Amino acid sequence: MRKQKPVAESFVRMTELVLPNDTNTLNNLMGGRMMHLMDIAAAISAQRHSNRIVVTASVDNVSFREGIKLGNVVTLEAQVTRAFSSSMEVHINVWSEDIPSGTKFKSNEAFFTFVAVDQSGRPIDVPEAVPNTEEEIRLYDGALRRRQLRLVLAGRMKPQEATELKALFEME
Ligand SMILES: CC(=O)SCCNC(=O)CCNC(=O)[C@H](O)C(C)(C)COP(=O)(O)OP(=O)(O)OC[C@H]1O[C@@H](n2cnc3c(N)ncnc32)[C@H](O)[C@@H]1OP(=O)(O)O
Numbered sequence: 001m002r003k004q005k006p007v008a009e010s011f012v013r014m015t016e017l018v019l020p021n022d023t024n025t026l027n028n029l030m031g032g033r034m035m036h037l038m039d040i041a042a043a044i045s046a047q048r049h050s051n052r053i054v055v056t057a058s059v060d061n062v063s064f065r066e067g068i069k070l071g072n073v074v075t076l077e078a079q080v081t082r083a084f085s086s087s088m089e090v091h092i093n094v095w096s097e098d099i100p101s102g103t104k105f106k107s108n109e110a111f112f113t114f115v116a117v118d119q120s121g122r123p124i125d126v127p128e129a130v131p132n133t134e135e136e137i138r139l140y141d142g143a144l145r146r147r148q149l150r151l152v153l154a155g156r157m158k159p160q161e162a163t164e165l166k167a168l169f170e171m172e
Pocket residue numbers: 055056057058083084085086087088113115117121122123150151154156
């Protein structure tokens with residue numbers, strides 16, 4: 001039987017200070033630097049779940065709602081939502097905090113997919129991810145639908161095979 005692990009065991013919190021080298025000429029954190037931090041936090045989460053080397057297979061939509069300023073503190077929280085065979089979906093939230101003014105806002109949210117691989121880079125099965133809290137169950141339940149959408153967009157699944165996705169659009 002496949003090993004099972006609670007999704008909470010994959011939780012990662014990472015905190016970074018926005019330094020001059022991370023910013024553009026408006027003194028805002030650069031989008032690419034943010035994606036780099038998100039990729040690292042999410043990869044560690046997938047590694048914690050699988051106890052394997054993981055590679056980034058895909059990144060879903062990432063939007064940048066508001067600039068993050070030089071000197072702000074960025075907190076990233078990542079956790080596996082669901083594991084399939086060799087792939088894992090990781091949910092990541094990012095907050096930006098201005099410590100002197102005591103303000104904090106959520107700046108980004110995204111889903112990353114990682115694949116566990118062996119030493120030769122071949123996909124290898126990972127433990128099942130078990131959700132426990134209401135929020136973990138909500139994210140787990142939506143993961144199959146999101147997986148189908150990203151595989152269709154990547155040309156790896158025929159739209160007619162995406163049954164979970166199709167069900168969303170089928171009206172009574
Ligand atoms: C340019 C860069 O910076 S890339 C960033 C770093 N990432 C990398 O280097 C990864 C490069 N890619 C790879 O090594 C391979 O494409 C892999 C390991 C991700 C997939 O290898 P494949 O030979 O295609 O394996 P296969 O078809 O068996 O798929 C393996 C898993 O990957 C998943 N997968 C493959 N492509 C995608 C994708 N675009 N989105 C989501 N999942 C994907 C599959 O659904 C499958 O999941 P499952 O085992 O849970 O069902």
